Amino acid sequence: MTVEMRLDAHPRTETGRGAMRRLRRARRVPGIVYGAGRGPQPVALESDQLYRLLEEDAFFSTVLKVQVGEETEQAIVKDLQRHPYKPLVQHIDLQRVREDQPIAVHVPIHVHGEEQSPGVKKGGVLHHDMLDLEVVCLPKDLPPHIDVDVSRLNVGHAVHISELSLPDGVESAALQQSMEYDAPVVSVQATRKTRGGGASGDEEEGSEA
Numbered sequence: 001m002t003v004e005m006r007l008d009a010h011p012r013t014e015t016g017r018g019a020m021r022r023l024r025r026a027r028r029v030p031g032i033v034y035g036a037g038r039g040p041q042p043v044a045l046e047s048d049q050l051y052r053l054l055e056e057d058a059f060f061s062t063v064l065k066v067q068v069g070e071e072t073e074q075a076i077v078k079d080l081q082r083h084p085y086k087p088l089v090q091h092i093d094l095q096r097v098r099e100d101q102p103i104a105v106h107v108p109i110h111v112h113g114e115e116q117s118p119g120v121k122k123g124g125v126l127h128h129d130m131l132d133l134e135v136v137c138l139p140k141d142l143p144p145h146i147d148v149d150v151s152r153l154n155v156g157h158a159v160h161i162s163e164l165s166l167p168d169g170v171e172s173a174a175l176q177q178s179m180e181y182d183a184p185v186v187s188v189q190a191t192r193k194t195r196g197g198g199a200s201g202d203e204e205e206g207s208e209a
Helices: 017-025 046-056 173-176 192-197
Strands: 006-013 027-034 038-046 064-068 072-083 089-096 103-112 127-129 130-137 147-148 158-160 182-187
Touching: 006 027, 006 046, 017 027, 027 046, 027 072, 038 046, 038 089, 046 089, 103 127, 103 182, 130 173
Parallel strands: 006 064, 027 089, 103 147
Antiparallel strands: 006 038, 027 038, 064 072, 072 089, 103 130, 127 182, 158 182
């Protein structure tokens, strides 16, 4: 079942700790919508609706429909403040987006092919060096996730940012700055067992770390 990425936001005028406590008692989460050349709009979100969307992996990498009063805006999540020890959201920042302006978003990484990895079969451990990747693209090109195939990865080897198959129109924010930031995304690391009896480097496949 497809979940609609939509938030109903109520404009608010009250600020301060007392107002925030009243909002939370009413099962609403304070937030703010800003950007796209317009002034910031303090809002209150329905807790139940927000928490349901937080269960979706793509929530942080999707352009959301935000209904503010009678107006529908497009926005992405830029910051989420959680309670230090309770499962509660204390505040959320939503940044408006424009169709003709690139956005920078952290997109989750999905790894496939671990069972086929020759390095894992030899006893190596698959290490997730990055859990998400910051990408730059137009809102229409924003992918819900980035797929990484590790089925050919051997012990001591890694898949780097530059080796990812990014969708058309999507670029790595790090590599836009410099190839010096071509960090490993996922790697197979040797354990004591594989270091003692693994295959030689000449037999390994994949990209070197």
